[in-house]
Amino acid sequence: MEKEIINKVANSKLEVFDLEDYFPREEIIVLDISQWLFEGFILKEKDFREALNNYNWSQYAGKGITLFCSSDAILPAWTFALVTTYLQPFAKNIVHGSIEDYLLISYKTTLDGLDYNIYMDKPLILKGCAKKPVPQEIYTLAIQKIMPFAKSIMFGEACSAVPLFKSK
Structure with missing residues (x-):
């Protein structure tokens, strides 16, 4: 008799914060x-x-x-x-500088406008595998934004996450 395979990640309260979701859509x-x-x-x-x-x-x-x-x-x-x-x-937006400067300003503006209350007291994964060029500085900004709300924060993917933060 075979055991049923249970997807524990799908059944968990784990929230995923994917910075690619906020990548600028404009050319x-x-x-x-x-x-x-x-x-x-x-x-x-x-x-x-x-x-x-x-x-x-x-x-x-x-x-x-x-x-x-x-x-x-x-x-x-x-x-x-x-x-x-x-x-x-x-x-849509104008930046004096490079594409990376544009991305930094765009992400900062977007992240400053988000409501993080939906992550209150929840375990969270800051998704780390990006197909788009998410600047490293944005991960630093994002962690600062979500820390006051999340119960815990891990980095990466659910199958191989690195623990970053746990509230006390």
């Missing part, structure tokens, strides 16, 4: 502003403003934008702010 575009600089290095204000004014910004509707300059140009402090004024009516 992220890297936008190099050197294309609007004279010879890629010199910002001539009149020409720069004219180039921005004539550019098709609507192509960035609903997208995430990371602004950077690939050249070693010395730029005035207002440069990226001015470009942002053209992008803002179209883009």
Whole structure:
């Protein structure tokens, strides 16, 4: 007589906190502003403003934008702010920096807005195997957000979790 196989994980009160669930859904575009600089290095204000004014910004509707300059140009402090004024009516989010900077800001904004009360006094797994590029810093932020609520926190998958925290 065979014994019935019981899925103890499925029957447990264990909650899974998967950071991939909060990965930005919008396409992220890297936008190099050197294309609007004279010879890629010199910002001539009149020409720069004219180039921005004539550019098709609507192509960035609903997208995430990371602004950077690939050249070693010395730029005035207002440069990226001015470009942002053209992008803002179209883009979902705009970050000065890299894709990782975009992800960090997006995750921080999302995690700051979550209601963690659903994890109150429950055992929790902070899922660790990601198919998307979840920055390591986000795991540090996430653990801080869920610790005040969870009974215990493990990292990884239910079959091979590493204990991180247990409330006293």
